[in-house]
Amino acid sequence: MKVLLVLAHPEEKSFNGAMFExxxxxxxxxxxxxxxxxxxxxxxxxxxxxxxxxxVKDPQYFKQQVEEGHATESGTFADDVEAELKKLEWCDLLILQFPLWWFSMPAIMKGWVDRVFAFKRVYGSGKWYDAGVFAGKKAMLSLTTGGGEAMYEPTGVNGDLHAILYPINHGMLRFVGFDVLPSFISWSPAHRSAEDRAAELERYKETLSQIDSLVPIKYPALTDFDEHFKLKVQVTK
Amino acid sequence: MKVLLVLAHPEEKSFNGAMFExxxxxxxxxxxxxxxxxxxxxxxxxxxxxxxxxxVKDPQYFKQQVEEGHATESGTFADDVEAELKKLEWCDLLILQFPLWWFSMPAIMKGWVDRVFAFKRVYGSGKWYDAGVFAGKKAMLSLTTGGGEAMYEPTGVNGDLHAILYPINHGMLRFVGFDVLPSFISWSPAHRSAEDRAAELERYKETLSQIDSLVPIKYPALTDFDEHFKLKVQVTK
Known part of the structure; x- marks a missing residue:
């Protein structure tokens, strides 16, 4: 398997850094x-x-999708973007490792998505969700939180973490076709003992060594939607 | 009223730019x-x-909250962060204007939050949500989408836009105390006529001229949660 690990943490010696290693x-x-x-x-x-x-496709008006489409056809992405595109296209499994900052990924990682997930090359022309460019590949979030697990339950003060991660899991990863594995969540490592953190790292390694056994998050298929992109069948609650 | 407008769009002549103006x-x-x-x-x-x-509080290990706490006490934020902090503290109303990129704000705006919403100065020590530093101030998102409205309904292919915006409205704005006004959403301006876009700008101006009449989004109060930060009463569905 070809694995791409992306890390966003300013401190190399952080727990996120340890998970990446x-x-x-x-x-x-x-x-x-x-x-x-x-x-x-x-x-x-x-x-x-x-x-x-x-x-430059249109020097008068910058529309990112227009320039992305042009760069896809002419092979003219900037070197830093092209290097990331190549890694993304190469991998079978993508893991994004980050601390939850303001209920999302750090800006440096959001910008990696903004710049690298390019129109025509990574999505577009009917290629999205289960018909996406990366269909058949897997992706997973591995993240740390500041607060404890109870705060992130559906009735917790911060709201349901799975709902908070939906824009990333569904809107970024699934959008471009990945099968999205359940997120690995390390609760509040900064407030735990060195032993607990070591045990948590072991739990992470164990999960990764059995990653083939993880069942992707179930999302509707494109064929479940009508011509207005609304579900054909009513969801039961 | 003191109003802070924050814009994140690379093209000055964009519809986001027009809304900002x-x-x-x-x-x-x-x-x-x-x-x-x-x-x-x-x-x-x-x-x-x-x-x-x-x-630098700890030269050996970079923990952002530790450095933020220290910079709050010693008045040593970098000039660009301090300038934004002063504007944020000055305003009664904050409006974030952005195109929805990958179901969130562009990285340049996420980084504005990451860097400026600093521990001890903007949140912390029990100051969060309705007890937050900015309690009594208002904030609102004004955003444009790529896809049309049907795609963003609860049964739409992209999922419910209000759920997608929850990590921003609740996790960023409400977290630091703002009363969060309903988001102003401009659906897919790139795919609409010049007349439609002009009408949409008028709709935005009309909304802003009556902003005092907007009712903030209702969130639970901190007193609704128990000592584990879970709701005391069960939510009925």
Missing amino acids: AAKEIFSRDGHEVKTSDLYRMGFDPVSDRRNFKS | AAKEIFSRDGHEVKTSDLYRMGFDPVSDRRNFKS
């Missing part, structure tokens, strides 16, 4: 190929605009 | 004070790390 170790041990994008150490630039391209 | 015009006309953060034109840097600070 643990994933590298386990996948390498198990005979998989691993590539990485350690966004902070790479100095990845998350601002999306004309810098994404070597080419 | 319309808001400036209406609030100025109605006698309010307006400040702006046009993040792309400012060249705002969205990457959050030691660059946020002039000071």
Whole structure:
């Protein structure tokens, strides 16, 4: 299996960093190929605009999808974007490793998505969701939280973490075709003992070593929707 | 009223840019004070790390909350962060204007939140949600979508837009105390006629001129939660 690990944490010695290293170790041990994008150490630039391209399709008005379509046809993505595109296209499994900041991914990782998930190359022309470019590949979030698990339950003060992650799991990963594995959530490692953190790392390694057994999150198929992109059947609650 | 308008769009002539200008015009006309953060034109840097600070509390290990707490006490935020903090603290009403990119805000705006919503200065020590630092102030999202409205209904292919915006409305704005006004959503302006877009701008101006009449989104109060931060009463469905 070809595995791409993407990390977004400013502190290399963080628990997120340790999880990233643990994933590298386990996948390498198990005979998989691993590539990485350690966004902070790479100095990845998350601002999306004309810098994404070597080419200019419309110099008067910048519409990102127009420029992305043009860059796809002419092979003119900026070098940093192209390098990430190649890794993304190469992998069978993508893991995004990040601390939950403001109920989403850090900006450096959001910008990785904004810039790299490019129109025509990564989605578009009917290629989305289960008909997406990356259909058949797997992706998984691995994240840490600040608050404890009770705060993120459906009746917790922060709201249901699965609902909070839906825009990422469904809107980013599933949108481009990935089968989305259940997120690995490490609750509040900063407030736990060194022993607990070590045990948590072991739990993560164990999960990764059995990743083939994880069942992807079930989403509706495109064929479940009508011509207005609304579900044909009413969802029962 | 003191109004802070924050814009995240790479193209100045975009519909988002027009909405930003319309808001400036209406609030100025109605006698309010307006400040702006046009993040792309400012060249705002969205990457959050030691660059946020002039000071170093712990040179061995970067923990953002520790450095934020220290910078709050010693007044040592980096100039770009401090300038945004001052605007945020100054305003009575905050409007975030952005195109929905990957079911969230563009990275340049996410980084504005990551860097500026600082521990001890903007939240912490029991100051969150309805007990937050900005309690009594109002905030509103104004956004454009790529897809049409049907796609974003609860049974639409993209999922319920209000659920998609929950991590922003509740997790960012409400978290720091704002009363969150209903989002102004401009559906798919890129696929509409010039006349429709002009009418949409008028609808936005009309909404802003009557902003005092908008009823904030209802969220539970901190006193509704028990000592484990779970709702005391069961939610009925």
